[in-house]
Amino acid sequence: MRTFPFKSSTNTAEAIFFGRIILKAGILGATGTVGQRFISLLSQHPYFTIQVIGASSRSAGKKYSEATRWKMTTPIPDEVKDMIVQECKDEFFKECDVIFSGLDADVAGYIESAFLKADLAVFSNAKNHRRDHTVPLVVPTVNPSHLDLIPYQRSLHSLHKGFIVTNSNCSTTGLVVALKPLQDAFGPFESIIVQTMQAISGAGYPGVASLDIHDNVIPFINGEEEKMEYETLKILGDINETATGFNNISFTKISATCNRVPVVDGHTECVSIKFKKQPSPSIEQIINTLDSYVSESQKLGCYSSPKKAIIFNMDQDRPQPRLDRDNGNGYSVTIGRVRKCNVLDIKFTLLVHNTILGAAGSGILNAEIAYAKGLIKVKT
């Protein structure tokens, strides 16, 4: 296992001076909501340097500051604002050790496939490759063991260092962080019912029209419920002993209902679950299990890993998006209101930052874990 030698926030030059490993990162879809989050997180990251940024032909050839409509609350990082945006063609990214993709799903499928073919290591946010059984679908604080599929994926495409790893749908991300410790402790679920209240930033920029979302709730997000119902099972499943596929994408019944609400960042989810094994655990056992969960990314000491993957809040009116979305720098899921469910076994409410752990942050933490596991081959 490899570890990054230092854990501080010195700049790139100092890092090279100290002999630290620096991974050259390319960002696809750099001008969008997720792309901006990648830029903001990577520019403060001691082990990555932003090498190339790409977007559509509408943006290519322009300075980043002219091509993007920057919506982060911090300014555009100095090292990026004058960078020229490239077209998303693999030839412009061949010096990169890792590629982070925040591409629109209409184009992510074929662009990411071309990057894979060019032997590049791609961490994608888009939905396109998530259902491929040779592609790890990884939430970094839940199932990093699925990265072990990478050698098999490489062998199928005769690659030396390339692969595609996807992170999951943002609502699914929050849900599986809560479910994973419960499944590990108390066995599989009989059924799961989840209702989401999803932030506007989840729809990208400009996203939902202000006249639709202001003073309103929209009870439909295209394709979201199907994604939650499928991705949860893949993520909670096990890969087989030869790391060539999955053992048990389980038969848990899941029902998701997804709503868009007038919140800027942070998806809230109300979850009810029933365990297969009865009698079900007590509320106290559930709370202790959630509160004491330690993810593999924490054990590996990854730079972006939150100190706690789950932050349990006992207050009766939490979690709330405005108050809790930045917990663990946006990498923790906050859970509260654990109580008995009169229909299933238990119910609770969770909150996940949709563009950090739910998107760019997962890609970055997945890359840190893949590097620690020796799965990223760095150009020397």
Ligand SMILES: NC(=O)C1=CN([C@@H]2O[C@H](COP(=O)(O)OP(=O)(O)OC[C@H]3O[C@@H](n4cnc5c(N)ncnc54)[C@H](OP(=O)(O)O)[C@@H]3O)[C@@H](O)[C@H]2O)C=CC1
């Ligand atoms: N927002 C969120 O919370 C989450 C989003 N995702 C996924 O991440 C991806 C990006 O989402 P988001 O940032 O919200 O979307 P945006 O619409 O904000 O950004 C889309 C990006 O894709 C680029 N793009 C569009 N068309 C092309 C093209 N033909 N060639 C190259 N680049 C192109 C855009 O470039 P340009 O500016 O030049 O048009 C822009 O950089 C999507 O697949 C989304 O489903 C996943 C989890 C959460």
Ligand SMILES: N[C@@H](CC(=O)OP(=O)(O)O)C(=O)O
């Ligand atoms: N659909 C999510 C964001 C998203 O783009 O998800 P996905 O990566 O699964 O397409 C939302 O609206 O909040």
